[in-house]
Amino acid sequence: MSCCTPDGSCSTGAAAEAVVDGRTTVYNVSGMTCGHCKATLTKELGALGGVLSVEVDLSTGQVAVITSDEPDDALFAKVVDDAGYELTGRAA
Numbered sequence: 001m002s003c004c005t006p007d008g009s010c011s012t013g014a015a016a017e018a019v020v021d022g023r024t025t026v027y028n029v030s031g032m033t034c035g036h037c038k039a040t041l042t043k044e045l046g047a048l049g050g051v052l053s054v055e056v057d058l059s060t061g062q063v064a065v066i067t068s069d070e071p072d073d074a075l076f077a078k079v080v081d082d083a084g085y086e087l088t089g090r091a092a
Contacts, residue, residue, distance in 0.1 A: 022052045022066035026091040027073075029063050029080055032056065037085065044083050045076065062091050 032038065038056040045054045045065055053066040063080075065071060073090070080087040 022068060023070065024064055024066050025071045026062050026064045027076065027080075028061055028088045028091050029056075029085050030061060030088055031085040032058050032061060034058070040083050041080065041085065044079050048075065048079065063087075 029041070032041065038058060041056050041063055042054045045051055045063070050068045050071075051065060052068055053064075055064040055066075057063070065076065073087075077087040
């Protein structure tokens with residue numbers, strides 16, 4: 001059973017509430033080209049403690065991570081690198 005409504009939106013409000021309370025940091029990531037890349041980074045970064053949400057934008061090569069506290073850039077870089085991509089720094 002899916003939580004998605006017929007128009008493709010999620011019927012649960014949990015994600016929207018987390019976004020309001022979190023801190024968003026946007027990173028530049030190279031090597032992402034497809035939906036598999038997006039799914040991999042969403043899963044790997046989303047599994048880290050303190051991460052509330054992950055949004056991957058393939059067209060810009062950016063990953064927005066919403067965390068409950070100050071993000072650990074070094075840890076995020078290691079996870080991204082271990083997944084086969086390269087975190088090149090925070091977006092301006």
